[in-house]
Amino acid sequence: MSNPVIQIQGLHKRFGQRPDLAQRLLSLTGYKVDNPTVHAVNGVDIDVRKGEVLGLVGESGCGKSTLGRMVAGLIKPSEGRVLFNGQDVSDLGRRQRLEYILGVQMVFQDPQASLNPKQRLHQILSEPLKVHKLAPRNEQAGRVDKALLEVGLDAEYRSRLPHQISGGQRQRIGIARALMVNPQFLVCDEPVAALDVSIQAQVINLFMDLRDRHGLTYLFISHDLGVVRHISDRVAIMYLGRIVEIANTEDIYARAVHPYTQALLAEMPDVKRKRRTFVPIKGEIPSPLDPPSGCTFHPRCPHAMDICRTKVPVLKEAAPGHQAACHLMDAPGVRPA
Ligand code: SF4
Secondary structure, eight states, rough: OOEEEEEEEEEEEEEEEEOOOOHHHHHHTOOOOOOOOEEEEEEEEEETTTTTTEEEETTSSSSSSHHHHHHHHHHOOOOEEETTTTTEEGOOHHHHHHHHHHHHEOSOOHHHHHHHHTHHHHHHHHHHHHHHHHHHHHHHHHHHHHHHHHHTTTTTGOOOOGSOOOOHHHHHHHHHHHHHHHSSSSEEETTTTTTTTHHHHHHHHHHHHHHHHHHHHEEESEEEEEETTTTOOOEEETTTTTTEEEEHHHHHHHHSSHHHHHHHTSSOOTTTBBBBBBBOOOOOOOOOOOOSSSSSGGGGGGGOGGGGHHHHHEEEETTTTTOOGGGGSSSSTTOOO
């Protein structure tokens, strides 16, 4: 088994709400003001092995993008650590830090927002080379053309502005920009969510080709289990800041243990039924400002028991390589279907 490129260990992220004017005035008079805290990521442990694609799935607001941003170094964890090639990223020397910054790149959901509208595509793509001094000036144009070709675009696109190309082509530019610095690991945050279904398939195929060609490793974040199925080796399911199930892709789709995963699968868009819109499961994801006690899924879970309201379930092995966090796994004679 290959070594992990990224190790996520006991990772937490808490966001405190900024005190409003009244709270600031009260605190000046000596009153203790409690500011609500959102626990966006709540104790996540995952390894992502070299060459692997780990799909990370959950509803909007479950903390998956925050987790991805911590892995890419865009925000700092409140607790826990991220290791890149075995080294804690909060404790790197200058040269190793640059290796990490270049080695872990992010592809964003909205290519329109992530590209400078005033820059031509060759400027966008050559910028990382200039900033990090990765190629002499006379080689930069060639590197840009090569990157365009890698993502399926002609060199003639180099002079266009972002608004002069389609949404799918803009996402290809977002991917090419990430590739300019020869990364090892891509955090892909809902990279096809804004695209038409037909274009989604092309971009997913491009991700798979690039993985094979460059030996890349991905954390592939999506709300859509259908999208993740085609690209992932393993899938992790996240709910209100915690991983509730993780397994090989085949096991998740054929033998899901956690009731939340089962509900997501039941509501998955189905091409055969000609339904391509994501339908959320019953009830709404609770506010992370005031999460339910015990298992945070209990208000929406059809199998909830008394223990679920008081005790947080921890990840346990359901089968080799397959873990889930659900009290049903301990209930005698009861097993999630
Ligand atoms: Fe449902 Fe209880 Fe399992 Fe949570 S622990 S998913 S509430 S059965």
